[in-house]
Amino acid sequence: MQRLGANALAVRSSQTGLVFNIQKYSVNDGPGIRTTVFLKGCPLRCAWCHNPEGISAAQELIWVKTRCTSCGACRNVCPIADLVPGPGPIPAGHEKCVLCFKCVSACSSGARQMAGREMTVDEVMDEVRRDQMFYEDSGGGVTFSGGEPFRQHKFLMGLLEAGRNKGLHTAVDTCGFVPKERLIDALPLVDLFLYDIKIMDDAKHVRYTGVSNKLILENLWLLDGAGAHIWLRIPIIPEVNDSPADLEAIVQLAAQLKSVQQINLLPYHSIGAHKSRNLGKCRETFVFQEMEPARMREVQLRFRAVGVPVRVGG
Secondary structure (H helix, E strand, O other), X not given: OOOOOHHHHHHHXXXXXXXXXXXXXXXXXXXXXXXXXXEOOOOOOOOOOOXXXXXXXXXXXXXXXXXXXXXXXXXXXXXXXHHOOOOOOOOOOOOOOOOOOHHHHHOOOOOEEEEOEEEEXXXXXXXXXXXXXXXXXXXXXXXXXXXXXXXXXXXXXHHHHHHHHOOOEEEEXXXXXXXXXXXXXXXXXXXXXXXXXXXXXXXXXXXHHOOOOHHHHHHHHHHHHOOOOEEEEEEEOOOOOOOHHHHHHHHHHHHHOOOEEEEEEEEOOOHHHHHHHHOOOOOOOOOOOOOOHHHHHHHHHHHHHHOOOEEEOO
């Protein structure tokens, strides 16, 4: 890999992007103790999405109704208050909202929050490096997730380059619906790809995620052929991809890949539906039945035929 000159490094370190969360002490997003940086923007619209605040590439307002004290402070500073009838708090997702976030500053209970903070590469890495001693002791590092981190490609590349320069283990959690050129560009800087595989049937994939899985599968084979380290991450969604036929199709795919080191089975949970309501997007995430532990053990046994470690959870 050609090393960047000082000017190029300076440009990348000042590159900005939208981050909606930085999760410390994560043990579900790669090996060891990690810091996971969640970037805004995703090309998929999964019906079960557990991070709906990461779908839009723009900043959004979150209103956690259970924390709201109905004090009226948000209404007092809101420029569209006169357009929203009634005396109570102004809900998130209103079509006239100008996203000035004055209500966030005015809210003393923390019920109103901003989803998406503009940060530079240096600002993100300053937070990441505070926990470097934990990475070194546990074999951890930094994971870039989302949303889909490749949607902010230049920002992601700056973060990966900074992580590599600091000697950090780098992982990227991707849905795989990414231009091939971006994956190839990132390959030398990524130690581990956490690669999502949801549904093998293409028509069903379109129905539940909004996109075809053809590019996703092509990119998975591309990474496998390049010898990238891969952990497959498979959400198990009742009545969507948990039938014997659906599971066997994914097992057969995984068994053919040479670079898969681990399989993570992710049981469905309904937290995404609650988050969608907090964003004022009640109809954009469906609620499915939660997985029974016994059923997850059955699924786990089925995937052990692949011959790599199979873990329930991240």
